[in-house]
Structure formats: structure tokens, C-alpha cells
Amino acid sequence: MHVLVVNAGSSSLKVRLLGAGDEVVDTLDLGSWQGAHESDELAEFVKGLPAVDAVGHRIVHGGTEFRDPVVLDDRVRERIAALTELAPLHQPRGLAGIDAVAGVLPGTPAVACFDTAFHTTLPDEAAVYALPHEWNRRWSLRRYGFHGLSHDYAARRAADLLGRPVGELRTVTCHLGAGASLAAVAGGRSVDTTMGFTPLAGLVMATRTGSVDPGLVLWLQQHAGLDAGQVSHALEHESGLAGLAGGSGDMREVLRGADAGEPRATLAFGVYVHRLRREIAAMTASLGGLDALVFTGGVGEHGPRVRQAAVESLGYLGVRVDPGRNDAATGDADIGADGADVRTLVVTAREDLEIARHTRATLLS
Ligand SMILES: Nc1ncnc2c1ncn2[C@@H]1O[C@H](COP(=O)(O)OP(=O)(O)O)[C@@H](O)[C@H]1O
Ligand SMILES: CC(=O)OP(=O)(O)O
Numbered sequence: 259m260h261v262l263v264v265n266a267g268s269s270s271l272k273v274r275l276l277g278a279g280d281e282v283v284d285t286l287d288l289g290s291w292q293g294a295h296e297s298d299e300l301a302e303f304v305k306g307l308p309a310v311d312a313v314g315h316r317i318v319h320g321g322t323e324f325r326d327p328v329v330l331d332d333r334v335r336e337r338i339a340a341l342t343e344l345a346p347l348h349q350p351r352g353l354a355g356i357d358a359v360a361g362v363l364p365g366t367p368a369v370a371c372f373d374t375a376f377h378t379t380l381p382d383e384a385a386v387y388a389l390p391h392e393w394n395r396r397w398s399l400r401r402y403g404f405h406g407l408s409h410d411y412a413a414r415r416a417a418d419l420l421g422r423p424v425g426e427l428r429t430v431t432c433h434l435g436a437g438a439s440l441a442a443v444a445g446g447r448s449v450d451t452t453m454g455f456t457p458l459a460g461l462v463m464a465t466r467t468g469s470v471d472p473g474l475v476l477w478l479q480q481h482a483g484l485d486a487g488q489v490s491h492a493l494e495h496e497s498g499l500a501g502l503a504g505g506s507g508d509m510r511e512v513l514r515g516a517d518a519g520e521p522r523a524t525l526a527f528g529v530y531v532h533r534l535r536r537e538i539a540a541m542t543a544s545l546g547g548l549d550a551l552v553f554t555g556g557v558g559e560h561g562p563r564v565r566q567a568a569v570e571s572l573g574y575l576g577v578r579v580d581p582g583r584n585d586a587a588t589g590d591a592d593i594g595a596d597g598a599d600v601r602t603l604v605v606t607a608r609e610d611l612e613i614a615r616h617t618r619a620t621l622l623s
């Protein structure tokens with residue numbers, strides 16, 4: 259089965275046609291995908307492809323309804339659209355991808371695969387916010403978690419690389435892209451994660467703040483004269499690395515700035531790494547230990563300095579990285595020091611493989 263995979267993220271669109279053996283037949287990467295008004299480029303690409311048997315879409319929010327991949331039809335599309343207010347940055351882009359491909363391949367079966375699905379195994383202690391019980395019930399307020407396709411793939415790939423069954427590993431997966439999150443994976447199941455009700459929580463990201471004191475958000479609105487829209491825009495688009503260092507929030511830019519001795523870039527790097535370390539350690543508490551630490555996503559795969567800095571203070575957990583292996587890592591690699599109690603790995607993010615796997619399984623079941 260040739261599967262066309264559409265991965266619409268907050269800042270990029272990655273489209274791949276995978277052949278029967280998962281080989282990449284063709285690929286389109288748009289670095290600055292904004293959704294519907296750029297659909298023409300996607301449609302043109304799809305028109306030029308050889309036979310497509312099925313389409314798999316990454317959809318960021320599945321709400322409480324979608325715990326598994328689902329075959330797309332008009333009703334499902336509507337339910338996905340109804341979740342837009344929970345992920346306003348992401349959901350419209352996913353929908354634009356669905357519509358653009360359906361316009362070119364109207365009869366081809368399509369499957370939606372959800373970022374949230376992997377985290378539906380979170381125990382209540384990790385998923386429930388200490389809010390009024392009635393609010394939680396009425397609005398389905400809970401920690402959903404995101405990047406699940408990436409975390410799931412990375413944990414299983416790490417187990418493969420280590421030659422051990424995923425069922426017996428405690429793994430922290432670090433998905434560090436423009437958006438970033440960690441997952442605590444016990445025996446292949448997610449038991450904790452840093453993102454929450456929305457993809458704004460947790461780690462410092464390219465332009466997103468990650469977690470801040472909720473009192474600060476209230477204070478800005480009650481005392482600093484900002485309205486909800488202004489605060490929301492700043493937390494989503496003008497914060498994180500971009501907010502601290504200036505510029506676009508690209509980690510490469512931050513590293514160049516830090517190397518040039520720019521104080522803001524140095525601070526941005528420090529804040530990013532401090533949060534990352536602290537949250538890795540927090541995930542190990544939810545696991546009761548750690549067997550493998552996995553880095554994936556653009557920064558995780560291509561940022562040896564970020565990896566090195568992140569693990570520097572984690573020796574007490576048994577994490578030790580070999581500097582030479584860390585610097586030389588390309589593709590999937592074990593960068594742990596010989597004899598370290600915890601294995602540290604780099605895994606290339608392949609949400610496309612995960613989506614193709616789910617798409618085939620859903621259509622053949
Ligand atoms: N060589 C590198 N060193 C550090 N960071 C890098 C490098 N190459 C790419 N990145 C980072 O990867 C990020 C994009 O990650 P990616 O996972 O592709 O993004 P997305 O979240 O859009 O899928 C960029 O913001 C950039 O900061
Ligand atoms: C959920 C999320 O943050 O996705 P992305 O990293 O693609 O923005």
C-alpha cells in the first residue's frame with residue numbers, strides 16, 4: 259500500500275509518499291506553511307504523484323473522542339474541526355491538509371492519526387488538574403499531551419536499537435522541534451508528559467513560552483492592561499527562544515548569538531536548557547527510574563550542544579554521554595558513554611512512518 263503522509267505542524271508542512279516497504283518515494287517540505295491559503299502548492303505536489311492507495315494525516319488534537327486513528331469522512335472532519343479552539347495554532351492546518359488532498363484524490367481512503375492518542379494512557383494522577391471538579395467534568399479539562407506519534411515512534415525505535423523489548427523499558431523521549439515536549443514512557447505506554455490541555459505548556463519552545471505561573475497570566479490581564487487576545491498572541495508567538503533572544507526562535511540562531519557573546523542569546527539558551535533538564539528529571543520521577551533517554555526532533559537530532567548541556571547535571575540519574583559520539587551522531591545513534599547505567603540515544607523523528615503504520619492498520623482492520 260502506497261501511503262501519502264501529511265504532517266502539518268505549527269511552523270512547517272511535511273508531506274511524504276511512502277511505498278509498500280516504507281521507502282520514501284517522494285517528499286515535499288514547506289518551511290513556513292500557514293494553512294489553507296498555501297494549499298495550492300500541496301495540491302500541485304499531490305497531482306504529480308504516482309498511484310496513492312491511502313492518505314494518513316497528522317491531526318494534533320483528538321479531544322476525548324479520538325483515542326485511536328479513524329477513517330475520515332464528513333462527520334469525522336466536522337468533529338476534528340470542532341476541536342479547533344483547543345489547538346487554534348494547529349487544528350486549522352491539519353484540516354487544510356485534509357481538504358487540499360481530498361480535493362485532488364476524492365476517492366482515496368484517508369485516516370486521521372492524533373497527537374493526543376498516545377497519551378490517553380496517562381493515569382489520572384498525571385492527567386487531572388487540581389481545578390474545581392465540576393469544571394473538569396463540564397469542559398473536559400485535563401492534560402491531553404501532544405507529539406504522541408513522535409514519542410511513540412521514538413520509544414519503540416530506541417528499544418529496537420538497544421535490542422530490548424519496549425515492554426521492559428522506562429524511557430524519557432525528548433521531542434525538541436519548534437514545538438517541544440517530553441514523554442515518560444513505561445513499557446511502551448505514556449505515563450506522563452510536559453504538554454497539557456494545550457500545546458503551550460511545559461518546555462521552552464521556539465516561540466511558545468512553555469509553562470508559566472497562571473497567576474502571571476491573570477496579572478497581565480488584570481493589572482497590565484492587556485486583553486486575552488494580546489496575552490495569548492504573545493505567549494504563543496512572541497515568547498520562548500524568540501522572546502528571550504530576539505529573532506525567529508531557531509536554535510541555530512540562538513547558538514550563534516551565544517557564541518558571539520550576546521547576553522540575551524546566552525540567557526535564552528540557559529533558560530531553555532534549565533527547563534529541559536528539570537523536566538527530564540521530573541519525568542524520571544513519574545517512571546520510578548530511567549533506562550533510556552531519547553532525543554528527537556530538529557533540535558534533538560541536530561543539536562549536540564543542547565543534548566550535552568541537558569545531560570550535564572543528570573549524572574546522578576546514571577545518564578552519561580560520550581562527547582565524541584554526541585558530536586558525531588548522525589541519524590539514529592547511541593551516544594551514551596561506555597558503562598553508563600542509562601542509555602542515551604538520538605532518533606530521527608519519523609512521524610511519517612508512524613502515521614503510515616496506523617493508516618495501513620486502520621484500513622486493513
Ligand atoms: N543544526 C541544528 N542545531 C540546532 N538546532 C537545529 C539544527 N537544525 C535544526 N534545528 C532546529 O530544529 C527546529 C525545527 O525542528 P523540526 O522538528 O523540524 O520542527 P517542527 O516542529 O516544525 O516539525 C528549528 O527551530 C531549529 O531550531
Ligand atoms: C503539538 C505541537 O506543538 O506540534 P508542533 O511541534 O508541530 O508545533
Ligand SMILES: [Mg+2]
Binds near residue numbers: 267435436
Ligand atoms: Mg514537528
